[in-house]
Amino acid sequence: MSAKTTDRAQSIHVALERALHTDGVVAHDGAREVRICAGTACHASGRPAVTAAFHDQLAELGLADEVHVVETGCHGFCEQGPIVVVQPQGLFYSRVRANDVAGIIAASIASDGIYEKRLYRDPASGQPVPYERDIPFYAGQRRLVLALNGKIDPYSIDDYLMEGGYRALAHVLAADDPVAVIDTVESAGLRGRGGAGFPAGKKWRFCRANPGNCKYVICNGDEGDPGAFMDRSVLEGNPHSVIEGMIIAAFAIGAGVAPVHGYVYVRAEYPFAVQRLEAALVQARERGLLGDDILGSGFTFDIVINQGAGAFVCGESTALTASIEGQRGMPRGKHIRTVAHGLYGEPTNLNNVETFANVPWIVSNGVDAYRAMGTETSKGTKIFSLTGKLQNGGLVEVPMGATLREVIFDIGGGMLPGREFKAVQLGGPSGGCLPADLLDSPVDFESLLAAGSMMGSGGMVVVDDATCMVDFAKFFLQFTQDESCGKCVPCRLGTKRMLETLVRITEGEGRPGDIALLEELSQYIIDGSLCALGGSAPNPVLSTLQYFRHEYEAHVNDKCCPAGRCKALITYYIGGDCTGCGLCAKKCPTKAITGEKKQIHVIEEDLCIKCDTCRQVCNFSAVKVRSGVERSDPADEGRQGT
Amino acid sequence: MLGILKAMRTTLGHLPQRKITVQYPEQREQLPERSRGLFRVVVDPATGEPRCKSCTLCETNCPVQVIRVNYQSANALPAVNEARIQRVRTDAQPTPDLTQIAPVIDHYRETGTGLMAVLQHTQEIYGYLPRVALSEIAVETGVSLSQLYGVASFYDQFRLSPVGRFVVTVCHGTACHVAGAPLITDAFAEELGIEVGKTTKDRLFTLQTVSCVGACALAPVVRIGDDETHGRMTPDKARSLVNELRQRAEVDR
Numbered sequence: 001m002s003a004k005t006t007d008r009a010q011s012i013h014v015a016l017e018r019a020l021h022t023d024g025v026v027a028h029d030g031a032r033e034v035r036i037c038a039g040t041a042c043h044a045s046g047r048p049a050v051t052a053a054f055h056d057q058l059a060e061l062g063l064a065d066e067v068h069v070v071e072t073g074c075h076g077f078c079e080q081g082p083i084v085v086v087q088p089q090g091l092f093y094s095r096v097r098a099n100d101v102a103g104i105i106a107a108s109i110a111s112d113g114i115y116e117k118r119l120y121r122d123p124a125s126g127q128p129v130p131y132e133r134d135i136p137f138y139a140g141q142r143r144l145v146l147a148l149n150g151k152i153d154p155y156s157i158d159d160y161l162m163e164g165g166y167r168a169l170a171h172v173l174a175a176d177d178p179v180a181v182i183d184t185v186e187s188a189g190l191r192g193r194g195g196a197g198f199p200a201g202k203k204w205r206f207c208r209a210n211p212g213n214c215k216y217v218i219c220n221g222d223e224g225d226p227g228a229f230m231d232r233s234v235l236e237g238n239p240h241s242v243i244e245g246m247i248i249a250a251f252a253i254g255a256g257v258a259p260v261h262g263y264v265y266v267r268a269e270y271p272f273a274v275q276r277l278e279a280a281l282v283q284a285r286e287r288g289l290l291g292d293d294i295l296g297s298g299f300t301f302d303i304v305i306n307q308g309a310g311a312f313v314c315g316e317s318t319a320l321t322a323s324i325e326g327q328r329g330m331p332r333g334k335h336i337r338t339v340a341h342g343l344y345g346e347p348t349n350l351n352n353v354e355t356f357a358n359v360p361w362i363v364s365n366g367v368d369a370y371r372a373m374g375t376e377t378s379k380g381t382k383i384f385s386l387t388g389k390l391q392n393g394g395l396v397e398v399p400m401g402a403t404l405r406e407v408i409f410d411i412g413g414g415m416l417p418g419r420e421f422k423a424v425q426l427g428g429p430s431g432g433c434l435p436a437d438l439l440d441s442p443v444d445f446e447s448l449l450a451a452g453s454m455m456g457s458g459g460m461v462v463v464d465d466a467t468c469m470v471d472f473a474k475f476f477l478q479f480t481q482d483e484s485c486g487k488c489v490p491c492r493l494g495t496k497r498m499l500e501t502l503v504r505i506t507e508g509e510g511r512p513g514d515i516a517l518l519e520e521l522s523q524y525i526i527d528g529s530l531c532a533l534g535g536s537a538p539n540p541v542l543s544t545l546q547y548f549r550h551e552y553e554a555h556v557n558d559k560c561c562p563a564g565r566c567k568a569l570i571t572y573y574i575g576g577d578c579t580g581c582g583l584c585a586k587k588c589p590t591k592a593i594t595g596e597k598k599q600i601h602v603i604e605e606d607l608c609i610k611c612d613t614c615r616q617v618c619n620f621s622a623v624k625v626r627s628g629v630e631r632s633d634p635a636d637e638g639r640q641g642t
Numbered sequence: 643m644l645g646i647l648k649a650m651r652t653t654l655g656h657l658p659q660r661k662i663t664v665q666y667p668e669q670r671e672q673l674p675e676r677s678r679g680l681f682r683v684v685v686d687p688a689t690g691e692p693r694c695k696s697c698t699l700c701e702t703n704c705p706v707q708v709i710r711v712n713y714q715s716a717n718a719l720p721a722v723n724e725a726r727i728q729r730v731r732t733d734a735q736p737t738p739d740l741t742q743i744a745p746v747i748d749h750y751r752e753t754g755t756g757l758m759a760v761l762q763h764t765q766e767i768y769g770y771l772p773r774v775a776l777s778e779i780a781v782e783t784g785v786s787l788s789q790l791y792g793v794a795s796f797y798d799q800f801r802l803s804p805v806g807r808f809v810v811t812v813c814h815g816t817a818c819h820v821a822g823a824p825l826i827t828d829a830f831a832e833e834l835g836i837e838v839g840k841t842t843k844d845r846l847f848t849l850q851t852v853s854c855v856g857a858c859a860l861a862p863v864v865r866i867g868d869d870e871t872h873g874r875m876t877p878d879k880a881r882s883l884v885n886e887l888r889q890r891a892e893v894d895r
Contacts, residue, residue, distance in 0.1 A: 041859050044872070045860065078857070078859030078860070081859070226814070226817075227816035227817050227854060227858055228854070232856045306758070306759070307762060308799075309761075309799035323758065326756070327793065328793055385858060387816070387861065388816075388820055389820065389821075459816065463820050472819075479814075485796075589833075613876070613877045616878065617878060
């Protein structure tokens with residue numbers, strides 16, 4: 001290496017050191033700290049009041065200088081929010097209310113004890129688990145992208161720099177070999193986390209090779225899948241990791257070839273993510289990590305935020321570029337890919353938030369460390385947003401190839417008490433439902449596809465025996481039907497007809513042959529649609545038909561909803577457990593419930609609007625649902641309060 | 643033979659005339675960019691009468707104001723009442739202060755990108771996209787009104803009519819659906835007496851649904867405005883929330 005290049009490398013590393021202002025660091029390892037989760041879910045559960053209480057009460061006790069209050073990104077354990085972690089002990093408090101703050105300060109900050117009331121309790125044993133590291137939800141995970149979530153303040157670039165942030169970028173810029181970066185990413189086996197699993201390195205190579213006046217690097221944060229929020233959490237908790245990944249990608253794609261411009265396309269429904277990303281971009285520009293002449297290397301790249309406007313189809317690459325251009329977000333045929341002809345007709349590289357966030361880790365830790373995780377074809381880790389009817393919902397990052405059982409039962413803590421696992425839905429509206437028999441199949445791109453589902457962006461919704469699978473499929477189809485952009489006729493009209501058929505079935509007017517009709521239409525829609533929205537829209541129907549066909553048959557032939565969910569097929573009645581407390585009668589909005597005090601009440605069927613209020617408020621599970629000819633009531637106990 | 647000759651005469655007679663058709667698809671008529679063809683009044687096959695009753699609903703409600711209903715005096719109907727049309731329009735959409743969007747448009751002119759951002763900012767200012775503001779943007783930016791309207795009507799985020807003081811957004815994500823979001827929406831709709839997407843007469847509530855707000859652990863989730871989120875909703879809670887909001891509005895008044 002010549003003296004000149006060593007000097008250049010040296011100066012880049014010096015510039016990085018200068019970028020860190022140690023007085024700006026908020027979160028310190030080993031220091032006395034209160035880390036409060038400031039993710040969207042914890043915010044909604046009352047985080048602002050908790051933070052304010054900590055600030056006030058620490059100041060009152062004169063501890064404000066000694067003990068820092070840090071608002072971190074999402075801890076991932078959203079079910080238990082708001083979450084407060086007291087450092088350095090690592091004490092984990094869940095569902096903290098403002099009036100618990102005094103107790104926590106007295107027990108764990110002013111002295112060295114534990115405030116029992118808000119400790120997390122293991123649902124299996126009922127025992128409190130005081131330390132974050134011991135909680136099964138965290139212990140079973142391998143956190144790579146989410147490592148700094150819950151640790152650093154997303155508004156402080158210094159926190160990220162202190163944790164070794166932007167070191168991967170400096171390394172790449174100093175080495176000054178864009179092709180080597182692509183080689184690294186490709187040999188690491190990083191595959192796109194947005195759903196399709198296309199190798200990221202390969203995409204970068206194509207984009208670099210295609211000629212153009214300039215190139216675009218776009219981060220796809222249009223996380224439209226209902227039930228998925230991992231991209232939001234990464235952007236909220238650690239926006240700099242995504243920015244760093246994007247700069248590295250831009251360097252790999254454009255350095256020495258053409259100028260590169262960056263866009264982050266993020267949903268407008270995620271206000272915190274937009275705020276934090278905006279702040280992060282400003283800070284990165286101030287410290288010379290973004291914009292002209294990054295770290296004195298001569299490489300120039302900047303990022304603009306583009307807010308989406310609530311169209312699911314804009315997660316599709318060609319629709320997304322149309323949306324940035326200010327057009328209706330309609331996809332086009334992809335016989336010419338966006339890497340050749342994308343935004344404004346130039347070569348465009350589009351990756352998911354999580355994909356970019358993986359890049360700095362790969363560069364810093366090396367290909368072998370990354371390849372050590374995962375399966376033969378799918379490397380590294382994957383974040384899932386685990387939600388639905390289970391104990392511990394939240395963000396779960398596991399190595400590829402972990403089984404569904406490990407994720408749902410070991411990390412997620414299994415189903416709610418008294419409920420039975422019925423299915424897990426993966427991949428959002430494009431994915432499918434997998435039944436209990438397939439719980440031991442590994443989660444990687446190929447296995448899920450083979451089972452009739454798909455990885456998608458990583459939404460994992462667990463449903464119990466009180467969920468009607470026909471209604472569930474109808475929900476997804478309703479969604480894709482609403483979101484279909486209308487360009488391809490099979491998708492626009494086909495989904496409409498499928499939805500009509502499903503509505504008919506759930507309303508008890510299903511006809512013989514409807515099931516076959518659904519299957520036939522599905523095939524036409526899959527074959528005749530340009531983009532993945534149409535191509536995968538029938539998946540929820542097909543997978544439920546594959547594994548839960550008997551439920552469809554029960555709706556069509558017996559006019560009965562086995563799960564007791566479809567309003568038209570059920571009736572409410574009050575069973576013998578009624579104590580005559582009158583609560584349901586008081587709450588009933590249509591006054592359909594009558595009865596003497598301490599006598600069993602009766603529901604007037606003609607007046608009942610089936611709003612479910614009575615069943616939810618009853619403390620004795622006396623309100624029951626029956627469906628169809630046989631008087632079964634499979635959906636009563638345990639559903640209360642869910 | 644005679645027939646052929648007659649036909650030939652017709653053909654030859656038309657030869658020297660100017661062509662009124664074009665060689666489609668080589669040649670194409672120049673149509674406006676988002677042209678959907680022409681309007682036509684449907685004639686009822688049974689009676690032979692036009693179905694149009696000149697109610698002028700289409701005229702008063704057309705967002706881009708391209709419809710004019712010309713009544714025929716033969717039907718003894720009143721002439722076009724410009725004042726009435728204007729009144730219906732201002733009732734539906736109060737005249738907004740257009741100077742507020744000038745900086746947004748200036749920014750667009752400088753950069754030339756971010757049409758969506760222009761619309762998003764406009765909506766932030768007025769709470770919806772007023773018709774006159776869209777026309778103003780079209781004139782000032784040179785983007786055709788039909789294209790603007792195309793974009794505004796494509797994305798769920800944009801609203802073309804004013805919203806109530808409290809925008810009640812019920813999340814219909816997967817987790818929320820499984821946890822009973824449809825029951826929550828029904829409860830709101832029933833309590834407020836409006837359908838999804840509509841605003842109450844007193845302009846207090848707008849009810850809408852969203853595909854996911856990403857707070858799945860708190861399902862079912864309801865958002866009031868942009869900042870207030872309520873988790874773990876039940877139909878009963880929904881009803882009391884409406885009352886609480888009504889009281890809040892009462893107190894402010």
